[in-house]
Amino acid sequence: MTIRYPNGQKFTPVPLRDKREQPRDHVTFSNRGMTLEEDINATNAYYLNCGMAVIHKKPVPVQIVRVDYPARSAAVIKEAYFRQASTTDYNGVYKGKYIDFEAKETKIASSFPLKNFHDHQINHMKQVESHGGIAFVIIRFSQTDELYFLPFQALYTFWCRMMNGGRKSITKDELTACSIFLPLGLSPRIPYLDAVESMYF
Amino acid sequence: MTIRYPNGQKFTPVPLRDKREQPRDHVTFSNRGMTLEEDINATNAYYLNCGMAVIHKKPVPVQIVRVDYPARSAAVIKEAYFRQASTTDYNGVYKGKYIDFEAKETKIASSFPLKNFHDHQINHMKQVESHGGIAFVIIRFSQTDELYFLPFQALYTFWCRMMNGGRKSITKDELTACSIFLPLGLSPRIPYLDAVESMYF
Known part of the structure; x- marks a missing residue:
């Protein structure tokens, strides 16, 4: 498609990356729909500013291969690769307790695919719980913009079912039955500490 | 300097970056002497494997500017910059409690310069403590390989003294008076949870 401006100039937009290029079985895109991450970051900033909790997103893990040190300016990373995270994305402290969670989003309307999680993330959350920490996930259904805590x-029960040969996803009905609905707000945008408070304190 | 091999070939080593190029007042190099970081990572792996605690180093924060997506291979980060961390490097959970710490090393023998810390790191640790978390620093004197918890x-007391116009470092005597000496070991290499245990539990 070429746009012709009134002054006669042409503008051909660069096509956006076609989502259909993604492998079909890869239905959720952690960190690609930035909205969920941005909403959680804004929520964490709100909790921090209100003195309610200190919870931060961890930086994206990157394997740095080559760094240039130009004279008189900042070091430039010239070659690096994304690494798979060995833990979850968010952690911090609320009322003295260790909080640890992951946020995932799906475009599927009727279920949440468990392939969104990696073994080591599940293991990490299991270890966190075994040490008295609070681990959970925030799930967003992007079609309806519904969020669940x-x-x-509960996640681990469904994970074990899959590992024992059962279904590879959590149906929406199962999810609503064992999670807390998170109403979207303004301040905070995703009031997940309300769910933490009602479930663990 | 050129090395002449027995077979007659020459080898001229590339000079290492001269440490003296660093500004003189920059006496400690967080994350440059990798030994302390490696020792702490090994310690955390030990604690994790023994089921004692779940404590990880956060990834280095990087501002990614340009990423190439070569066909059929992994995305390559082609331009990125180091960002200043807004929190500390290590956090996790021990006996249900939130643990948060930073590790610093100095080449000075008789004192520890407070410029090793940034405002926001101090603020972060203050917030952590105000929410019932456990915050501390591990300090290594590299000349003598002595470690202190x-x-x-205590750090905050010295920080406030500096902010009120007092000295910009902690003398070694002051440090030894209000910290716990960490004997280097094998498993774990830096037994900092012993200090946590004796001080907070």
Whole structure:
């Protein structure tokens, strides 16, 4: 498609990356729909500013291969690769307790695919809980913009079902039955500490 | 300097970056002497494997500017910059409690310069403590390979002294008086949870 401006100039937009190029079985895109991450970051900033909790997103893990040190200016990373995270994305402290969670989003309307999680993330959350920390996931259904707070214990039940040959996803009905609905707000945008408070304190 | 091999070939080594190029007042190099970081990572791996605690180093924060997506291979980060961390490097959970710390090393023998810390790191640790978390720093004197566990409260006292116009460092005597000496070991290499245990539990 070429746009012709009134002054006669032409403008051909660069096509956006076609989402259909993604492998079909890869239905959720952690960190690609930035909205969920941005909403959680804004929520964490709100909680921090209100003195309610200290919870931060961890930086994206990157394997740095080559760095240039130009004279008189900042070091430039010239070659690096994304690494798979060995833990979850968010952690911090609320009322003295260790908080640890992951946020995931799906475009599917009727279920949440468990392939959104990696073994080591599940293991990490299991270890966190075994040490008395609070682990959970925030799940967003992007079609309807519905958010759910799923405690790790419930997630782990579904994970074990899959590992024992059962279904590879959590149906929406199952999810609503064992999670807390998170109403979207303004301040904070995603009031997940309300769910933490009602479930663990 | 050129090395002449027995076979007659020459080898001229590339000079290492001259440490003297660093500004003179920049006496400690966080993350440059990798030994302390490696020792702490090994310690955290030990604690994790023994089921004692879940404590990880956060990834280095990087501002990614340009990423190439070569066909059929992994995305390559082609331009990125180091960002200043807004929190500390290590956090996790021990006996249900939130643990948060920073590790610093100095080449000075008789004192520890406070410029090793940034405002926002101090603020972060203060917030952590105000929410019931446990914050501290591990300080290594690289000349003597001595390690000290300094609780945040003590660090903060020295920080405030500096902010009120007092000295910009902690003398070694002051440090030894209000910290716990960490004997280097094998498993774990830096037994900092012993200090946490004796001071907070």
